[in-house]
Amino acid sequence: MRRTIRHLSRIAALIAMAGLASAILVRHSPGALVDERELNQRLGADSLAALRAQKERNANLGAGFVAYLKGLAHGDLGYSDANNAPIGKLIADRAPETLRELGRGLGGGWLIGLALAIPIGRFGRAWVYDAAASASAGLLLSLPTALVAYLGVMAGAASGLVLAIVMAPRIFYFARNLLAQAYGAHHVEMARARGIRERSIFWAHVLPDAAPQLLALAASSVSMAIGAAIPIESICGSPGLGRLAWQAAMARDLPLLVNLTMLATLAATLAMMFSDALAGRETGRL
Numbered sequence: 001m002r003r004t005i006r007h008l009s010r011i012a013a014l015i016a017m018a019g020l021a022s023a024i025l026v027r028h029s030p031g032a033l034v035d036e037r038e039l040n041q042r043l044g045a046d047s048l049a050a051l052r053a054q055k056e057r058n059a060n061l062g063a064g065f066v067a068y069l070k071g072l073a074h075g076d077l078g079y080s081d082a083n084n085a086p087i088g089k090l091i092a093d094r095a096p097e098t099l100r101e102l103g104r105g106l107g108g109g110w111l112i113g114l115a116l117a118i119p120i121g122r123f124g125r126a127w128v129y130d131a132a133a134s135a136s137a138g139l140l141l142s143l144p145t146a147l148v149a150y151l152g153v154m155a156g157a158a159s160g161l162v163l164a165i166v167m168a169p170r171i172f173y174f175a176r177n178l179l180a181q182a183y184g185a186h187h188v189e190m191a192r193a194r195g196i197r198e199r200s201i202f203w204a205h206v207l208p209d210a211a212p213q214l215l216a217l218a219a220s221s222v223s224m225a226i227g228a229a230i231p232i233e234s235i236c237g238s239p240g241l242g243r244l245a246w247q248a249a250m251a252r253d254l255p256l257l258v259n260l261t262m263l264a265t266l267a268a269t270l271a272m273m274f275s276d277a278l279a280g281r282e283t284g285r286l
Contacts, residue, residue, distance in 0.1 A: 007273065011269050026254050078255035078256075083244075097241075100160070102222075105229075106221060108167075109164045112172070114175055116137070117176040136169075137172045138169070140166075141170065141173075149166075149235040153237075167221060175210075218271075219272045233246070244256070
């Protein structure tokens with residue numbers, strides 16, 4: 001029970017720190033206190049004064065963050081002035097699209113990455129294939145995510161496919177080394193010498209050895225995919241949380257940015273905790 005409470009407290013502290021850091025960065029960014037609505041010539045003096053008073057209230061990060069936490073305790077995530085809508089409704093409307101995109105991107109990235117990495121571990125002397133696969137993955141890694149998204153848009157690719165292409169080389173490089181090390185173990189060579197089929201060797205010997213590290217990689221890939229989804233959704237025009245975060249950053253929408261940052265931190269932290277729990281259980285079995 002104490003361990004659970006300690007983990008939950010750690011998660012809450014990390015989320016709060018991430019939200020506060022996001023608020024500080026946005027508050028001190030260039031043009032943070034500029035409101036484009038003040039350029040509207042139809043606004044009267046009272047309306048301009050109200051806008052400036054609102055900006056002044058938002059400038060006080062300490063009081064604003066405390067007020068946000070109080071509202072959060074009652075299920076109120078705040079209001080987005082840039083989108084003229086409650087933040088809770090914005091997240092609820094955009095989250096399903098991002099979840100579908102993350103599922104397709106991570107699933108496709110892992111499928112491509114493992115499909116390229118397993119033959120390298122199985123055929124250790126296939127240096128030509130290893131060099132070609134590593135060079136292709138290195139080329140993709142050298143390209144910015146925004147450029148890959150732009151090329152995907154020009155080719156008519158969906159945002160989920162673009163995310164899979166972005167994630168595949170990252171997964172490949174880590175999985176390649178892990179599987180090569182697992183295939184080089186002595187018990188694998190002994191199993192192969194006894195005539196056991198390669199499929200059985202992979203499932204019974206190779207995968208269990210690499211499972212803890214692959215689980216950690218799976219959790220890390222979730223964090224990487226969340227970060228990559230922002231430019232991909234923005235360029236591909238996908239109506240998800242990534243595009244919403246980009247629009248909030250461009251509009252200096254502080255309440256919305258804080259909520260999205262805390263949501264991303266929560267997702268990454270839960271993924272890491274889930275990975276650690278599975279890895280510990282797998283290590284205990286071994």
